[in-house]
Amino acid sequence: MSVEAPARPVTPPPPPSGLSAGRRVAGLLLRWWRRLTAMRTAIILLFLLALAAVPGSLLPQRSLSQNNVRQYFTDHPDLAPVLDDLYLFDVFSSPWFAAIYLLLFLSLIGCVLPRAAEHLRSLRTPPPPAPRNLLRLPDSGRLESPLAPAAALDVVEEELRVRRFRVVRREGGTSSAGSSGRAPEVSAEKGYLKESGNLLFHLSLLALLLGLAGGKMWGYEGSILVTEGQGFCNAFQQYDTYSSGPLVDSGDLSSMCVDLDQFRAEYEENLTASSFTADIRYGDPQGEERKTTIGVNEPLRIDGDRVYVTGHGFSPTFSVTLPDGTAFTDVSTPFLPADQRTLASEGALKLPDLGADEDDQLALEGFFAPTGLMQGGVLTSVDPRPLAPQVAIIAYRGYLGLDSGLPQSVYSLDRSQIERGRLTEVGAANLSVGESLDLPDGTRVTFTGYKEFAALQYSHDPGQLWVLAAAIALLGGLLGLLLLRRERVFARAEPAPGRSGTVLTLASLTRGGGESGSRFTALSDELQGALTTAAPGTAPSDPEVPPRD
Amino acid sequence: MTDPSLAELSNTLFSVSVALYSVALVAFCAELAFGRRRERAQERVGAAAGTGGGGVALADRPAGTVETASSNRWGAIALGVTVIGALAHAGVLLTRGLAADRLPWGNMYEFATAVVLVAVVAFVGFAVRSPNLRHIGVFVLAPVILGLVAIGLGLYTEAAPVVAALRSYWLAIHVTAAILGFGIFMVSGIASVLYLVRSRPGADSGTGFVSRLPSAAALDQLAHRTAVFGFPIWTFAVIAGAIWAEAAWGRFWGWDPKETWSFVAWVVYAAYLHARTTAGWRGRPAAWVNVVGLVVMIFNLTFVNLVSTGLHSYAGVE
Numbered sequence A: 001m002s003v004e005a006p007a008r009p010v011t012p013p014p015p016p017s018g019l020s021a022g023r024r025v026a027g028l029l030l031r032w033w034r035r036l037t038a039m040r041t042a043i044i045l046l047f048l049l050a051l052a053a054v055p056g057s058l059l060p061q062r063s064l065s066q067n068n069v070r071q072y073f074t075d076h077p078d079l080a081p082v083l084d085d086l087y088l089f090d091v092f093s094s095p096w097f098a099a100i101y102l103l104l105f106l107s108l109i110g111c112v113l114p115r116a117a118e119h120l121r122s123l124r125t126p127p128p129p130a131p132r133n134l135l136r137l138p139d140s141g142r143l144e145s146p147l148a149p150a151a152a153l154d155v156v157e158e159e160l161r162v163r164r165f166r167v168v169r170r171e172g173g174t175s176s177a178g179s180s181g182r183a184p185e186v187s188a189e190k191g192y193l194k195e196s197g198n199l200l201f202h203l204s205l206l207a208l209l210l211g212l213a214g215g216k217m218w219g220y221e222g223s224i225l226v227t228e229g230q231g232f233c234n235a236f237q238q239y240d241t242y243s244s245g246p247l248v249d250s251g252d253l254s255s256m257c258v259d260l261d262q263f264r265a266e267y268e269e270n271l272t273a274s275s276f277t278a279d280i281r282y283g284d285p286q287g288e289e290r291k292t293t294i295g296v297n298e299p300l301r302i303d304g305d306r307v308y309v310t311g312h313g314f315s316p317t318f319s320v321t322l323p324d325g326t327a328f329t330d331v332s333t334p335f336l337p338a339d340q341r342t343l344a345s346e347g348a349l350k351l352p353d354l355g356a357d358e359d360d361q362l363a364l365e366g367f368f369a370p371t372g373l374m375q376g377g378v379l380t381s382v383d384p385r386p387l388a389p390q391v392a393i394i395a396y397r398g399y400l401g402l403d404s405g406l407p408q409s410v411y412s413l414d415r416s417q418i419e420r421g422r423l424t425e426v427g428a429a430n431l432s433v434g435e436s437l438d439l440p441d442g443t444r445v446t447f448t449g450y451k452e453f454a455a456l457q458y459s460h461d462p463g464q465l466w467v468l469a470a471a472i473a474l475l476g477g478l479l480g481l482l483l484l485r486r487e488r489v490f491a492r493a494e495p496a497p498g499r500s501g502t503v504l505t506l507a508s509l510t511r512g513g514g515e516s517g518s519r520f521t522a523l524s525d526e527l528q529g530a531l532t533t534a535a536p537g538t539a540p541s542d543p544e545v546p547p548r549d
Numbered sequence B: 001m002t003d004p005s006l007a008e009l010s011n012t013l014f015s016v017s018v019a020l021y022s023v024a025l026v027a028f029c030a031e032l033a034f035g036r037r038r039e040r041a042q043e044r045v046g047a048a049a050g051t052g053g054g055g056v057a058l059a060d061r062p063a064g065t066v067e068t069a070s071s072n073r074w075g076a077i078a079l080g081v082t083v084i085g086a087l088a089h090a091g092v093l094l095t096r097g098l099a100a101d102r103l104p105w106g107n108m109y110e111f112a113t114a115v116v117l118v119a120v121v122a123f124v125g126f127a128v129r130s131p132n133l134r135h136i137g138v139f140v141l142a143p144v145i146l147g148l149v150a151i152g153l154g155l156y157t158e159a160a161p162v163v164a165a166l167r168s169y170w171l172a173i174h175v176t177a178a179i180l181g182f183g184i185f186m187v188s189g190i191a192s193v194l195y196l197v198r199s200r201p202g203a204d205s206g207t208g209f210v211s212r213l214p215s216a217a218a219l220d221q222l223a224h225r226t227a228v229f230g231f232p233i234w235t236f237a238v239i240a241g242a243i244w245a246e247a248a249w250g251r252f253w254g255w256d257p258k259e260t261w262s263f264v265a266w267v268v269y270a271a272y273l274h275a276r277t278t279a280g281w282r283g284r285p286a287a288w289v290n291v292v293g294l295v296v297m298i299f300n301l302t303f304v305n306l307v308s309t310g311l312h313s314y315a316g317v318e
């Protein structure tokens, strides 16, 4: 799709009046198609795609952070709904983004396929005859030689072949216009690969867009926090959050379960995290189980699916002993890091099944510090490593509202239950490992330690390899397209007027690469040299090359 | 882990290189000031030499133009000092890498410093090959010095280890390519800006700075050649980023702000390369597209890293 593409007639001649409506519509469609597939349209669409992406980077996007979008709604209550109507919080899945994308796609197809056909044809046809007036080409000049015209042209032909031109010699004669005495000439061409690179580039761009779209349609992604000793299976209802393409059938998810054995985080002296690794077991629930270790930059890849560690944190563990002696040992839940640097974390452990009564539920809400430090009566964390774990918890008794039908976060309490008085505070304490909080009813809550949890992500993108291959091909095509040049050289040999010898007219036509003038000068100097050596016994004549640039 | 004395040396070299560039800037100014406006014919030769290879242009000067000879001397001094400055500049990165025991482009300070180095080296390369282009030295070094001062004041970070996500050989591949592409585009953008100034109607007849710049054609060609060189490198940087993102962030492309703006820059440069060969867009309109490209690149480095929140935010500015 280089820009010197032969100009297509933009508008076909208007259909004579009186044609059937059908023909007229067809004509109109054809005209639209031609306009859509013009090179310029493709560039404009590409530009539009870039422009359309801009609001997606300046406004918060749901695909990146639901929270930021919610924040934007509270900060700009008037503006946000208007923007939302324009899909400006979902730019990359908006209809107008898709429209540009689809049009670009069509435009590329219409642009590239005919070019590819034309290129295939031109690969099989010899270089065209020399134009009548060679001195009109951008680079041209004259060379002289004492050799006879045919012999001089032999030398030129040989030199061009050595330079890997494809050369055709035409002996002139009386062929073309019937006028006798047209001089013999050669036409040479090289650099077909440039056009091949061009086509490869644009076809790969198409393939890349296809792969991207396919991945979006059939891909899915689920995230879940898994505490050491626990696991999950690949099913949407198990994930904390998931997203999936419109063509994904939840029954078709690959059957795979993953268990987290152990998680390790390592730190430099200055507390920069140096590595996160998770030892996992995975496999088809019916099949055998394998072990592996995954980490940052090193996901597990199996049959087109991938499992990543995207974060980590702590799940404090508690034992709860009821007045009647029933004990729940080492119950835990992930506390979400509120500060990535110190891993100070917040969370809530919900225990709905303590007693028979609905109002007999217990919840512990609080703060976990891997390395706790009391500062002015408030617990803070000073180190992401669990050197001195402590919790600050508040215990609530009452009804959690879990089965009320309203969804609530797993990681925090439903505040409205507290406001309504259905959950009441029954105790609070700061605990180190082994310490307990006794509630008024005799229930004892003991902080028994912690486990690490890993944020795991399960991803499936069937378009991924396809996109990678397309991207590599695109780069290859780009290199060919930019670095190679396509060059045509013509030479015509005429007898020197009034003496023996030949005057050669030489001209070249270059596409790409610039610098055509100096290259032409170099070429004609070399040809002159070759002509001189080929003519024995003659003193080297002055090269007379007026490079006309 | 981190060696404090090497880190200290790195900071000293930073100041040294800014100082050397400033000296070179003064010498380049002197070159322009003492240089007489070249005759039109000479300019032609100069442009041809720019494309071919070699220092014919200056050697061909008619004898007796004393001013030109002194301007020539100033030019050579300026270029020499620039080279020494670039060595000190490379030393900044080398000592920092040794101090932190890793590649010296793990945060914005180091990244931006390296980009500026690439721009200086690219400029020196062109100026050595075709002395005619040396005359843009002032306009390269002035932004270089301003840029370095801004980097030193605004982006400085202590030498330190990088976070886990960056401990991957993709840091070497992706970021090196991004640095090379960016530095080369910078020279390209400066050339286009100068081209826009030089090709204004009447620029030829003046006697000021403008008339002493290389010819409009030579500037346009410099801009184009550097962009042609930078574009595949940039393409590669984005592809390598996507490959890394697949391993590090769980998807190869997610329209993260940095990804979005890299894509925008890619499209703008693609448009520049097309515009340069499209009738009706050649010349000034194409040059404007190139300038937009440079603005997008700088926006991507500054605004996107400093203001918007994305996955690239370990750029580490404190």
Ligand code: HEM
Binding pocket: B105, B106, B107, B108, B111, B165, B166, B171, B174, B175, B178, B179, B237, B238, B240, B241, B242, B243, B244, B245, B246, B248, B249, B252, B253, B258, B259, B260, B262, B263, B300, B301, B305, B312, B314, B315, B316
């Ligand atoms: C599609 C994915 C990616 C794209 C398009 C992309 C793009 C870029 C660009 C344009 C730069 C130039 C510097 C700048 O403007 O700030 C850059 C720098 C950088 N990239 Fe990426 N990148 C991608 C993925 C990644 C990944 C996965 C990582 C690491 C986990 C990464 C780490 C870096 C680092 C460390 C720099 C150095 C400069 C800085 O810290 O600001 N990139 N990337």
